[in-house]
Amino acid sequence: MIELKEERNVYLSNFASLEKRLKEKRPAWLRAFCKDAISCFTELGFPTTRDEDWRYTSVAPIARTAFKPAVYQVNGWSPSRLADVTLGEVACTQLVFLNGHFSQELSSPGKLPEGVKAGSLASALDSDGGLLEEHLARYASYRRNAFTALNTAFVEDGAFVYLPKDAVVKEPIHLLFLSTASKDPAVCHPRNLIVAGSSAQATVIESYAGLEGGVYFTNAVTEIVTGEQSRIDHTRLQRESERAFHVATMEVSQHRDSAFASRSISIGGKLVRNDLNVLLNGEGCDCTLDGLYFAGGEQHVDNHTTIDHAKPHCSSRELYKGILDGKSTGVFNGKIIVRKDAQKTDARQTNNNLLLSEESLINTKPQLEILADDVKCTHGATIGQLDEEALFYLRTRGIGDAAARSLLTYAFASEIIGRIRIQPIQCRLDLLLSRSLSKGHETL
Amino acid sequence: MLEIKNLHASVDGSEILHGVTLKINRGEIHAVMGPNGSGKSTLAKVLAGHQGYEVTKGEVLLQGRDLFSLSPEERAREGIFLGFQYPVEIPGVSNMYFLKTALNEIRKHRGLEELDAMDFLAMVKEKMKMVNIDESLANRSVNEGFSGGEKKRNEIFQMLVLEPKLAILDETDSGLDIDALKIVANGVNSFRREDRAILLVTHYQRLLSYITPDRVHVLLDGRIVKSGGKELALELEEKGYGWLEGNAA
Ligand SMILES: Nc1ncnc2c1ncn2[C@@H]1O[C@H](COP(=O)(O)OP(=O)(O)OP(=O)(O)O)[C@@H](O)[C@H]1O
Ligand SMILES: [Mg+2]
Numbered sequence: 001m002i003e004l005k006e007e008r009n010v011y012l013s014n015f016a017s018l019e020k021r022l023k024e025k026r027p028a029w030l031r032a033f034c035k036d037a038i039s040c041f042t043e044l045g046f047p048t049t050r051d052e053d054w055r056y057t058s059v060a061p062i063a064r065t066a067f068k069p070a071v072y073q074v075n076g077w078s079p080s081r082l083a084d085v086t087l088g089e090v091a092c093t094q095l096v097f098l099n100g101h102f103s104q105e106l107s108s109p110g111k112l113p114e115g116v117k118a119g120s121l122a123s124a125l126d127s128d129g130g131l132l133e134e135h136l137a138r139y140a141s142y143r144r145n146a147f148t149a150l151n152t153a154f155v156e157d158g159a160f161v162y163l164p165k166d167a168v169v170k171e172p173i174h175l176l177f178l179s180t181a182s183k184d185p186a187v188c189h190p191r192n193l194i195v196a197g198s199s200a201q202a203t204v205i206e207s208y209a210g211l212e213g214g215v216y217f218t219n220a221v222t223e224i225v226t227g228e229q230s231r232i233d234h235t236r237l238q239r240e241s242e243r244a245f246h247v248a249t250m251e252v253s254q255h256r257d258s259a260f261a262s263r264s265i266s267i268g269g270k271l272v273r274n275d276l277n278v279l280l281n282g283e284g285c286d287c288t289l290d291g292l293y294f295a296g297g298e299q300h301v302d303n304h305t306t307i308d309h310a311k312p313h314c315s316s317r318e319l320y321k322g323i324l325d326g327k328s329t330g331v332f333n334g335k336i337i338v339r340k341d342a343q344k345t346d347a348r349q350t351n352n353n354l355l356l357s358e359e360s361l362i363n364t365k366p367q368l369e370i371l372a373d374d375v376k377c378t379h380g381a382t383i384g385q386l387d388e389e390a391l392f393y394l395r396t397r398g399i400g401d402a403a404a405r406s407l408l409t410y411a412f413a414s415e416i417i418g419r420i421r422i423q424p425i426q427c428r429l430d431l432l433l434s435r436s437l438s439k440g441h442e443t444l
Numbered sequence: 445m446l447e448i449k450n451l452h453a454s455v456d457g458s459e460i461l462h463g464v465t466l467k468i469n470r471g472e473i474h475a476v477m478g479p480n481g482s483g484k485s486t487l488a489k490v491l492a493g494h495q496g497y498e499v500t501k502g503e504v505l506l507q508g509r510d511l512f513s514l515s516p517e518e519r520a521r522e523g524i525f526l527g528f529q530y531p532v533e534i535p536g537v538s539n540m541y542f543l544k545t546a547l548n549e550i551r552k553h554r555g556l557e558e559l560d561a562m563d564f565l566a567m568v569k570e571k572m573k574m575v576n577i578d579e580s581l582a583n584r585s586v587n588e589g590f591s592g593g594e595k596k597r598n599e600i601f602q603m604l605v606l607e608p609k610l611a612i613l614d615e616t617d618s619g620l621d622i623d624a625l626k627i628v629a630n631g632v633n634s635f636r637r638e639d640r641a642i643l644l645v646t647h648y649q650r651l652l653s654y655i656t657p658d659r660v661h662v663l664l665d666g667r668i669v670k671s672g673g674k675e676l677a678l679e680l681e682e683k684g685y686g687w688l689e690g691n692a693a
Binding site for chain 1: 492493494495496515516517520521524525526528531532533534535536537542543545546547549550553585602606
């Protein structure tokens with residue numbers, strides 16, 4: 001217990017120095033949030049496996065490490081050296097963040113319709129204080145989640161995307177969060193806010209990548225509001241370094257007749273936890289959550305999703321697929337809440353897992369809380385190995401064992417990858433997947 | 445081409461093949477007939493290298509080479525092709541991609557260059573026509589949602605593309621309507637060549653009126669109990685297998 005207190009002390013003293021540094025930059029309303037959040041964190045402490053929501057994911061390695069605040073250092077990095085993580089030739093707005101801080105020199109502007117804003121949160125605090133005050137920290141609650149509390153307390157930078165009414169953004173907006181190596185383990189708390197006005201449309205990609213390996217901790221929070229009849233297409237690509245910690249919370253609040261589609265791809269990181277919570281807060285909403293997690297070695301990846309059907313006539317579709325190799329472990333927890341008034345809800349959830357090794361492990365659990373009576377709600381989970389007969393079939397055609405395994409594993413993942421309609425990301429995933437598949441088999 | 449000598453094979457500890465001996469020369473077509481459960485598919489799968497079957501005795505030589513020292517993919521590259529009785533559905537793997545990968549593996553093994561996309565497509569289109577396979581089928585996942593007849597024609601199509609030395613066709617004729625049967629038979633006949641051999645597993649004489657075998661063997665309870673010329677198939681059609689039951693040596 002004493003130990004736990006000490007863990008918190010690091011953050012408390014870091015908080016104090018951040019407050020001192022940012023005094024002028026933070027408006028009063030935000031300072032109040034931050035103060036409140038840090039005291040929530042002090043009260044909550046890091047979750048333990050005794051907490052139901054963290055039963056299979058121990059964050060002790062994060063709690064134990066005295067992370068220093070990550071600092072911005074661009075030295076050596078230039079857009080040309082980032083070809084591996086950017087969208088390449090695709091015309092887009094690209095906002096690059098280095099160790100949590102917006103980097104003007106690495107970013108590249110794209111075509112944005114009038115009134116659309118896509119930039120750093122830090123500068124938006126100056127220019128768009130009103131909008132931020134209206135939305136920031138209004139959706140992601142820090143009262144129950146220690147990581148959200150930390151993120152809120154340390155809020156400094158991240159992406160701010162704002163679409164006014166009727167704005168249709170054709171080119172994707174890419175938010176790219178990069179971490180470089182540092183002497184001591186570093187932590188950053190990217191904070192993103194995406195607000196879509198009514199009938200607005202945009203495609204947003206949120207990528208996280210480690211450039212140089214090392215131990216670091218990304219603790220990200222993204223809040224998304226979809227206005228009436230708006231459409232947000234969101235792709236999340238997590239490929240942190242091998243030894244990195246990644247905790248991410250995404251809170252989506254949907255208004256009437258809006259559509260939100262998410263594809264969450266998790267490949268990197270040593271200890272990964274993704275929380276994705278969607279509140280269907282208006283009638284006629286549509287929500288699609290697709291996910292793919294791929295882990296090997298001693299990786300641990302935990303996906304917790306909640307779809308809260310608060311209003312009638314909404315539909316949600318969820319498909320998460322997992323591939324676990326080596327000694328990796330995975331968790332999928334899919335909660336669907338159908339509130340009393342949410343009649344005619346149509347919710348479907350599927351979680352399929354492929355275990356490539358004897359030692360890999362998955363904990364999958366659907367959690368349905370259905371309080372309305374006129375609803376359609378289905379869920380299903382599978383855990384399986386590669387189909388031996390399919391393997392044999394491929395091999396009888398001359399395809400080698402390892403290649404056949406990769407092909408079948410890839411086929412399993414392709415259902416999700418195929419839904420990402422952004423060419424360079426698709427190609428990169430193809431490559432990453434086949435590379436790690438062949439790597440995995442060498443060690444088998 | 446293929447020499448099977450006193451082959452014993454078992455699955456999950458129980459012996460299914462009790463000493464099969466068979467020799468197929470280049471250019472020949474042999475038919476293996478026999479009632480349900482007599483071990484026909486077992487024989488076919490053992491030849492292709494299925495790991496679920498354990499060979500407990502005997503040997504098989506492919507052009508003088510010990511087959512059992514080779515993995516299934518090595519056998520395929522050496523020229524063995526198995527047309528499955530129940531072709532496997534593989535969701536997410538496109539038929540074309542699969543076939544191209546397979547063909548290039550085999551070509552590599554034979555010291556040939558990989559085919560480029562254009563040449564591959566041209567070749568494949570021609571062979572699709574031969575077995576009346578629709579192009580849309582070729583772009584779907586391997587066998588996924590194919591009808592029974594489409595699956596069987598797809599097996600023949602693959603055989604024509606991969607050009608093995610020895611094709612083992614396990615009941616490629618069952619479940620086909622008469623038109624499809626003729627298509628399959630035509631495919632097999634066009635494949636027939638002096639330097640190739642075919643082992644046809646079938647229940648029915650029907651197929652053999654389109655494909656004339658050089659030899660017919662009766663497999664009964666894991667043993668070949670009778671061999672003869674093509675007229676043996678007719679005799680079996682007439683009398684069934686009952687009269688052979690005492691023949692097991
Ligand atoms: N995996 C297995 N486990 C146990 N028994 C098996 C297994 N596979 C095959 N057998 C048995 O081996 C015997 C031969 O089966 P096989 O499939 O070779 O017959 P077949 O001659 O091809 O029959 P059919 O004409 O119905 O296709 C059968 O009695 C079958 O039940
Ligand atoms: Mg059979």
